[in-house]
Amino acid sequence: MSQNQILQSLIAENLVSDPQGARGRLLTEAARLFREKGYERTTVRDLAAAVGIQSGSLFHHFRTKEEILKAVMVETIRLNTALMQAAMEAAETPKDKLRALVRAELESINGQTGEAMAVLVFEWRSLSEDSQAEVLELRDIYEALWLDVLRTLREQKRLLADPFVVRRMLTGALSWTVTWYRPERGGLTLDGLTDQVMAMLGFPAVA
Amino acid sequence: MSQNQILQSLIAENLVSDPQGARGRLLTEAARLFREKGYERTTVRDLAAAVGIQSGSLFHHFRTKEEILKAVMVETIRLNTALMQAAMEAAETPKDKLRALVRAELESINGQTGEAMAVLVFEWRSLSEDSQAEVLELRDIYEALWLDVLRTLREQKRLLADPFVVRRMLTGALSWTVTWYRPERGGLTLDGLTDQVMAMLGFPAVA
DNA sequence: GACAATACCAAGCAAGCGCTTGGTTTGTAA
DNA sequence: TTACAAACCAAGCGCTTGCTTGGTATTGTC
Numbered sequence: 028m029s030q031n032q033i034l035q036s037l038i039a040e041n042l043v044s045d046p047q048g049a050r051g052r053l054l055t056e057a058a059r060l061f062r063e064k065g066y067e068r069t070t071v072r073d074l075a076a077a078v079g080i081q082s083g084s085l086f087h088h089f090r091t092k093e094e095i096l097k098a099v100m101v102e103t104i105r106l107n108t109a110l111m112q113a114a115m116e117a118a119e120t121p122k123d124k125l126r127a128l129v130r131a132e133l134e135s136i137n138g139q140t141g142e143a144m145a146v147l148v149f150e151w152r153s154l155s156e157d158s159q160a161e162v163l164e165l166r167d168i169y170e171a172l173w174l175d176v177l178r179t180l181r182e183q184k185r186l187l188a189d190p191f192v193v194r195r196m197l198t199g200a201l202s203w204t205v206t207w208y209r210p211e212r213g214g215l216t217l218d219g220l221t222d223q224v225m226a227m228l229g230f231p232a233v234a
Numbered sequence: 235m236s237q238n239q240i241l242q243s244l245i246a247e248n249l250v251s252d253p254q255g256a257r258g259r260l261l262t263e264a265a266r267l268f269r270e271k272g273y274e275r276t277t278v279r280d281l282a283a284a285v286g287i288q289s290g291s292l293f294h295h296f297r298t299k300e301e302i303l304k305a306v307m308v309e310t311i312r313l314n315t316a317l318m319q320a321a322m323e324a325a326e327t328p329k330d331k332l333r334a335l336v337r338a339e340l341e342s343i344n345g346q347t348g349e350a351m352a353v354l355v356f357e358w359r360s361l362s363e364d365s366q367a368e369v370l371e372l373r374d375i376y377e378a379l380w381l382d383v384l385r386t387l388r389e390q391k392r393l394l395a396d397p398f399v400v401r402r403m404l405t406g407a408l409s410w411t412v413t414w415y416r417p418e419r420g421g422l423t424l425d426g427l428t429d430q431v432m433a434m435l436g437f438p439a440v441a
Numbered sequence: 442g443a444c445a446a447t448a449c450c451a452a453g454c455a456a457g458c459g460c461t462t463g464g465t466t467t468g469t470a471a
Numbered sequence: 472t473t474a475c476a477a478a479c480c481a482a483g484c485g486c487t488t489g490c491t492t493g494g495t496a497t498t499g500t501c
Contacts, residue, residue, distance in 0.1 A: 065274065067275060068359075081449070081450050082489085083451080083491075084450070086491080091489080152272050152275075188431075195410065197407070199411070200406040203402065203407075204402070204406070206406075224395075227400055227403060228434065277459080278459060287480085289460085290460075290482090291479045292460095299460090
């Protein structure tokens with residue numbers, strides 16, 4: 028299943044908003060602004076202007092500003108969980124599965140959904156505690172994907188460190204790429220970056 | 235030189251504020267609040283209340299709220315650069331130097347200066363562009379420490395990935411520990427965590 | 442072509458924000 | 472004691488914020 032097919036089926040199930048529609052367009056713009064200026068510094072007037080409506084009209088679609096932030100996060104996690112699941116199922120060996128996960132997460136962070144992913148990482152505290160708990164629950168689903176693969180590699184002695192710790196280190200390392208990795212200008216492609224991550228973990232590229 | 239001696243000499247040179255003094259106490263409380271609630275959500279009234287003065291009186295010590303944030307960041311970098319330099323000079327082999335750097339950065343992030351370090355990572359965008367540039371310049375000094383060591387290890391083929399990339403991955407991985415590592419409750423000590431990081435990079439603990 | 446429901450606008454309210462102001466207290470040193 | 476600066480207070484100004492309100496287009500349905 029292609030990435031686009033996955034997106035389409037999630038839209039059909041009403042799990043994510045169509046980026047063409049009014050709601051989806053707002054969420055896309057919100058992600059962009061939240062990332063660029065931070066949630067607090069982005070006003071409802073900014074958000075409204077970005078989609079060409081009045082600030083008051085926002086509250087027809089969302090009850091509060093925070094609900095917009097939460098929607099950005101929830102839909103992003105849903106989409107990426109689905110993408111990761113697909114990427115991993117296509118791989119065979121544990122090493123290949125790990126590579127697929129790394130590559131998929133890098134793509135989430137630095138590709139189309141990058142802005143929303145950055146929001147997920149950096150605007151965490153702007154959510155109320157209740158919303159945080161809700162979002163956290165969704166995250167657990169795809170964290171399980173990682174731990175499965177890492178545990179297998181650990182049992183095969185191909186990984187020297189604890190799977191939990193490694194996953195958390197990778198979470199930090201991969202999401203941090205959003206602050207420095209610029210595929211457009213020069214050198215490192217996404218596959219190249221994936222190779223570097225794998226090499227760092229002791230899995231050299233090619234034979 | 236002990237950590238305390240380093241702090242004292244920096245205070246003597248007026249490079250960081252004495253945490254006992256009025257200014258230093260404010261900066262400590264500011265770091266705590268900025269980390270806990272984020273810079274934008276922390277009001278000057280919160281800051282003033284934390285040190286027991288009126289909100290207006292803050293502006294006798296700092297011209298703007300942003301100046302407080304900047305001071306937290308600048309002083310933290312100064313202190314940690316000095317601590318890292320000391321930690322590294324005490325080590326001999328490149329591997330030991332790398333371990334010293336990892337351990338020192340983990341200590342910065344999870345120890346006394348942890349709150350300020352978290353602010354450095356997560357409140358970056360709340361600084362004006364000019365201030366960002368200033369702070370960035372200070373960071374470059376201690377980034378050079380890391381790159382030196384990593385380059386040496388790479389030349390010795392004990393590191394499989396590019397030193398620049400590895401450093402950036404480590405920046406993300408180590409600063410991310412602030413979100414999950416809780417030394418007080420259970421299991422992993424700071425040395426244990428350092429071992430895990432080294433193991434992840436292919437440097438197993440002990441022989 | 443009637444009629445809801447949906448989507449939006451224009452205006453503005455109440456609260457909270459960073460910061461200023463004018464004046465008082467406290468510390469220090471001759 | 473006097474002189475003076477540093478440290479602080481009490482009050483509040485001017486602005487921005489998230490959100491509400493009452494009303495008007497636009498859209499889909501039979």
